[in-house]
Amino acid sequence: MSGAEGVDADPGDGRNETATQRADRNWNELLQEFRVFQTGTQILAAFLLTLPFQQRFTELHPFDVVVYLVLVFLAVTVTLLALAPVALHRLLFRQKAKAELVGLGSKLLIICLAAASLLFTGIVLFIVDFLLAPPAGIIAAGCVFVVLIVIWVVLPLVVRSQHNRHIQGR
Secondary structure (H helix, E strand, O other): OOHHHHOOOOHHHOOOOOHHHHHHHHHHHHHHHHHHHHHHHHHHHHHHHHHHHOHHHHHOOHHHHHHHHHHHHHHHHHHHHHHHHHHHHHHHOOOOOHHHHHHHHHHHHHHHHHHHHHHHHHHHHHHHHHHOOHHHHHHHHHHHHHHHHHHHHHHHHHHHHHHHHHHHOO
């Protein structure tokens, strides 16, 4: 190790690691998050792709057909975005671009989560609308969207705020 490589990447965070070690650790953490994410979204995509082969699919109203098609394209988009870090890693392999991969991977995961929140909300809209009625579908989808916003946005922001206050209070 020479130069900056031997220096702790962030001396105040309690970890004794180089910038390269930190990038490797962060990349591994991102990949684990993507693995969890990919499984769920791929199962949802597979579910959507089987629906046209069901007998009752022919009973869909035009609105439901549009919602279904939007959901299929959204599921495919989410799946492709979730696989993007694999392609990026392969194309940038041994190019000493791990820090860039971590930054881009993090942004892609946030985009995936945003797109997945629309996908989950849309699936609830589609199913409840089909089984009950359009107003019930809209209410159910709205509830799911609110829950997503609370647990994926509000909760992390509250925890971050409390953490920052705790750090400043030291």
